[in-house]
């Protein structure tokens with residue numbers, strides 16, 4: 291099962307990907323998490339990406355294409371994977387096709403910009419493993435502590451309101467055209483964001499015929 295999750299920043303791709311990868315028993319590949327780890331470790335990729343991410347801009351395609359081709363060649367991706375936050379541009383989608391990577395489904399989570407702006411203020415992520423939480427919708431068992439690895443939960447710099455606005459603009463301009471790109475290939479399934487995480491997961495599984 292090779293799946294792409296599309297959706298605006300804050301649509302819940304990360305949360306849904308974590309649930310789906312348990313259900314489907316395949317890894318989630320998040321370029322955002324890979325880049326944040328690269329920044330934390332001060333790698334050359336991290337140094338290239340940091341300023342773009344802080345400004346809410348996209349990291350250049352060639353950096354992302356390098357990262358994703360390398361990651362998908364790893365052993366754990368052999369039986370399938372879920373892509374969270376990639377591709378984000380037509381050039382990235384074309385590069386995946388060129389590398390011979392085909393997909394079974396592309397799920398787009400639909401949600402209004404207003405709901406995202408409200409939601410982002412409560413988002414917290416684990417600084418260690420990247421798992422995401424929400425103060426109200428998906429709280430950790432112990433405040434400030436990751437359920438999965440015990441890491442510290444932090445607010446991302448790019449979840450601040452001005453940066454979220456910039457990221458939404460980038461999404462509409464650069465990433466939303468991917469919906470047409472995959473609709474033309476007969477792969478697109480649009481799922482409306484639901485009031486709860488669980489209901490959205492059910493809607494996604496239903497769209498996938500499971």
Ligand code: AMP
Pocket residue numbers: 299321322323325342343344346347348349350354374375376377378379382448457
């Ligand atoms: P995310 O965690 O997916 O919201 O990504 C956080 C930030 O990392 C984005 O705002 C971009 O700056 C960068 N990023 C992550 N994935 C990509 C991608 N596929 N293409 C370009 N930039 C990306």
